[in-house]
Amino acid sequence: MVPPETHVYAKRVLAGADGEADDPGVVGGVTVGDPARAPVRPGGPGRSRRFFTRSTSREEKARAVRGLGALGGLAGVIVALMLLPAACTAGVGARDSADWFLTEPEGLTTAGVPLRSKVLSEDGRTIATFFYQNRVDVPLEKIAPVARKAVLAIEDSRFYEHGAIDVQGTLRALASNVSSGEVTQGGSGITQQYVKNLLLTQADTDEERAAAKEITAARKIRELRYAVAIERRFTKDEILRRYLNIAYYGDGAYGIEAAARHYFSKHASELDLAEAALLAGVIRYPYAYDPTRHPREARQRRNVVLDRMIELGWVDPAEAEAAKNAPVDLKVTTTRGGCVSSEAPFFCDYVQREILTNRVFGETAEEREKLLKRGGLTIRTTMDRRAQKAAQRAVLDYVPAKNSAHKAAAEAMVEPGTGEIKALVVGRELGPDKERGKTWINFAADASHGSSIGMQAGSTFKAFTLAAALDEGMPFGTRLRAPEKYTPVGFRNCDGENVGDPSASLGNAADGEGGRSFSLVTGTRNSVNTFFLALQKEVGLCDTVKMAEKLGMRQANGKPLEQYPSFTLGFNAVSPLRLAAAYAAFGARGKYCEPIAIKEITDASGKKLKVPPRKCEQAIDEGVADAVNHVLSGVLTRGTAAGMGIGRDAAGKTGTVDNFSAAWFAGYTPDLAAAVWVGDPRGGYRHPMTNLCLEGRCYGAVYGATIPAPIWRQSMMGALRGTEATSFHRPPSFFFSKGSGEDRVQVPDVRGMKLGEALSRLRAAGFETRIGERVRSGRYDPGVVADMSPGPGPAEPGTTITLRVSDGPGREERGGRPGGGEPPPGPPGTPLPTTTPTLPPLPGDPEEQAPA
Incomplete structure (x- = not known):
């Protein structure tokens, strides 16, 4: 039934x-x-x-x-x-x-x-x-x-x-x-x-x-x-x-x-x-x-x-x-899908490509696209809206999207110690390249996340040579002669093969000058090409390449870095994001983290999905990173980017590519790192940046400090506004074992001057000062400088000069020396034999004294 x-x-x-x-x-x-x-x-x-x-x-x-x-x-x-x-x-x-x-x-x-x-x-x-x-x-x-x-x-x-x-x-x-x-x-x-x-x-x-x-x-x-x-x-x-x-x-x-x-x-x-x-x-x-x-x-x-x-x-x-x-009263709001209408289109495009290409999100491209477009995901990213807006404003202020010169700019911002991408900007709208001021190419990212084949990085790569030299124990005062021209011979790549062209001659056309010796400090500040070629040869091409690789560098097309003598001059084509992440490792005291854009993903039911994990490692010793920071800080104070400081501890490096085909600046603080590129998407060598005018601003030849550094400065100040400043760490004293690395200058003779006048004179010459114990002197009146240590002669700027004021003649000098005779021989102001000299501390460590 x-x-x-x-x-x-x-x-x-x-x-x-x-x-x-x-x-x-x-x-x-x-x-x-x-x-x-x-x-x-x-x-x-x-x-x-x-x-x-x-x-x-x-x-x-x-x-x-x-x-x-x-x-x-x-x-x-x-x-x-x-x-x-x-x-x-x-x-x-x-x-x-x-x-x-x-x-x-x-x-x-x-x-x-x-x-x-x-x-x-x-x-x-x-x-x-x-x-x-x-x-x-x-x-x-x-x-x-x-x-x-x-x-x-x-x-x-x-x-x-x-x-x-x-x-x-x-x-x-x-x-x-x-x-x-x-x-x-x-x-x-x-x-x-x-x-x-x-x-x-x-x-x-x-x-x-x-x-x-x-x-x-x-x-x-x-x-x-x-x-x-x-x-x-x-x-x-x-x-x-x-x-x-x-x-x-x-x-x-x-x-x-x-x-x-x-x-x-x-x-x-x-x-x-x-x-x-x-x-x-x-x-x-x-x-x-x-x-x-x-x-x-x-x-x-x-x-x-x-x-x-x-x-x-x-x-x-x-x-x-x-x-x-009642009439039909509509208030239509159109919801546009994808990144074109996003407030951060190129950051959005990076996230989209990460999901569509990473097998963490599905074995096939079809599965990954279905997950993104049908899965009801909530994708929480690393983007800092304040940093993103600051970077977008700075880039467009200097290189407008529809500028008549057809130039473009891109910037990437990365957080040291986490690898989190805080901003990703291209100074154009996301759209068809045939329309002026638009592009589908994300110039800030690698090809895998933006279709860009990258751009030559110029002198920003010198930081990796510097890091390799410091990692091998070279003090700041290590000096090498930088010739006017350098013939790149005697270099070996990591396979042990001889590389280089004896007929080539590399010079200093873009940055710095040659013809004299430089220290690690002054050679970096002045970005002297021939100095860095000589330093790279001293360190070894392979060691320099390995240092860059430890800091995450690879070509934007995903291939390993090419190894030739001009490696330190930045001939490899890379992305701003890779460079920013590498420099962020310096700010994180040697801890390198792969860039990431996605923090967490939940599906429609609230379940957390697997996302690419954070990948961080201690790439270089903390002390070495501290030393790099010390040297690169000088680029912003006395070097090629002088005047581009941001009111807190910061360091960086300019980069100018051959024939002014492109320009870069990469810089960082312990809290944020950023890299800026400016160039011509049509081809920098065919369209160099000389006699360039951009919306009312005209430039002669564009260096890294001309446009990229100001973009970096404006964006960093905006991104970090309201955040507490973090300081760099003092480098280990070992790196000062050959001095500070500054160029030596003449210490003025201030003996016989009143103390105030002497202090002003020394400080104006770039020296630090200290007042020591008063001394008995029959040669100088009471109250004037009777002794200085070190005395007049060549010394490095920043050296501490100890001054001792005369307290007048002693009893023996007033009544004459026992047995008569003249004062001890020597020039006026020579310390008495009984005076014990007090030596200045090393700049790197106030607790240690310079060796006698």
Whole structure:
């Protein structure tokens, strides 16, 4: 015997003809039997209803059935359903076929509904969205009750009374459709409509989408089985919530929350009666009732919904009439997907490429794209909006996007010790390169994250040679002669091969000067090319390359750095992001971290997804990094970027590429590092930066300090405004073992001067001063300087000069020396033999004294 429940479902299935539209996202099915729920077409009210009560001949009914067969095979659906349960599983008994129908289908899943993903800045601000369908999933309590009522009134007013299949509604739909000879009304309730939309959104291929839309017995039976299973799995409230979030509301808005934001610029929880009725009316035919395209038809449909709500007693008639008389008042907000409309387009593009290319997010490109555009992800990034805005403003202030010279600039900012990318800027809009001031290429990033092949880095690479020299124990005072021209011979790469061209001659055309000796300090400050070629040879080309590699450097195309003598002059093409991350390691006392842009990702359910891990390591010793910081700090005070300080401890290096084809500045504090490139995307050698004018500012030849350094200074000051300054650490005293590395100058003779005058004279010459114990002197009057140590002669600027003031002659000098005789021989002011000299401390460590 067939269970009573089976008979109920069999009866419901008999009424299964629907009139759902086949367009993706169009929700079909209106509960029939009510004038307000007949389909309405643009240009007029809905068709009149027809019931079995109409006088119709048997022949006319047969023609109607044949007509249904011509409409996508609906006749086959009806015939198949009438044979259920006997024919549903050919040759199987009624009980088995009933059991089959009531058994939950294999593979039934409610996952896969496309949800839009959002990209957030560090402070939680949305900077971009990605979606296949613009949908924002919200809980039922965040949908205004009047909106729920409006949808139920026009789509399925008996939703909370019937099961998966509305017997009354589908029977009336069948009657109307058979009587008219065409599909005029649908019989699907909200659960069935949810199922159909679910299958459509889960379809990945054209074949799957066609199968989800075809009007066949097989499809209808599958949907009905799914509907039965859905009703068993979820409460009515949950089904209604899912339906409201999956339905298509026209003009690219999927789900009621996205529709409310799009049409009215408000949340679904804030919808009023007229707005709710308008959205509820759109569901039946989203394209026909789209209020942005067909406002008259949308208004008519809205009023149909309001009439239905009055008929059901779900709204106050006076309130409904007022809503019917109101105009369709839209406040359209367009939600653009992707990075083009983002406030940080190139940072957004970096994040997008990270997800689309990293296998952490899926084995195939298709899986990764599906995750991003359909997964409803919340992507929390490292971007600091203050730093991003500061960098964008600085870049565009100096190199406007649509400048007549066609130059471009890019900047990357990285946090030392974490590798977090705080800002990523290209001084152009994200878009087609054929349009002036736009580009798809992210010049701030590597090819893997921006399609850029990189740019030659110029003298910024000298920092790696300096670091290698300090790592090998060279003190600051190490001096090498820098010739006017340098022939690059005697270099070996890491494979032990001789590299270099004896016929080549490298000089100092871009930075600095040659023809004399320099220390590590002065050679770096002046960015002397030939000095660094000589230093690289002393250190070893391979060791210099390995130092750069330890600090994360590689070519922008992903390949290892090329190894030639001009390595230290920066011929390798790299990205600002790589360079900023390397310099950030100096600021972090030798700790290098791979750049990262993503902190955390959660899916629509709040579950955390795996993201690329942080990769940090101690690349160089802390003391070596401290020494690098000490030397590079001088670039901003006495070197090629003098005057570019930012009011706190900072260090950096200029870079000028051959023939002024590009210019760089890379600099950092312990809190933030940044690298700036300025050049011509059309080719720097073909379009050098000489006699350059940019929006009212004209330059002769552009060096690293000309445009990149000011951009760096402005952006760093803006990014760090309001943050507490962190100081560099003092280098180990060993690095001062050969002095400070400053060029030696003449110490002025201040003996015989009054103390105040002597102090001023020495300080003006660049020396530090200290007052020692008073001394007895018959040669100098009391109160004037009688002794200085070290005495007059060459010394390094910054050396501490100890001054001793005369206290007048002693007893022996007043009365003469015992036994008579003259004072000890020597020039005036020679210390008495009994005077013990006090030597100045090393600049690096006040606790230690210089060796005697």
